[in-house]
Amino acid sequence: MTLQLLTRYTGFDEAQFDSDAENRANAGLTPLQRWTETEGAAxxxxxxxxxxxxxxxxxxxxxxxxxxxxxxxxxRTA
Structure with a gap:
């Protein structure tokens, strides 16, 4: 089974996200999908x-x- 992490941010800075790529890789995290809420800024x-x-x-x-x-x-995937 695959382990995944789902996070929610009410404030999101794409430049900061891009600059954090090395830290995420060192933490064993690979982004799979990103969504924005249709109502609100999350x-x-x-x-x-x-x-x-x-x-x-x-x-x-x-x-x-x-x-x-x-x-x-x-x-975990079911």
Whole structure:
């Protein structure tokens, strides 16, 4: 089963996201999909996770996109 991480940001800066690519790669995260809400400014990002502990560390860093996501969920494919 594949482990994934779903995050939600109410503020999203694409330039910051692009500049964080190396940090995400070092944390074992690969972006799979990005959505924006039709009502509101929230952005959702789905990542493939290679190492949950490293991904959890990335989430805790204030530098991951400049701020932590408002919500995050580790999920496994069913």
């Amino acid at each position: 952005t959702w990002i789905l990542f493939e996770v290679n190492d949950q502990a490293k991904a959890q560390g990335w989430l805790g860093k204030a530098g991951s996109l400049g701020h932590a996501p408002e919500s995050s969920h580790f999920l």
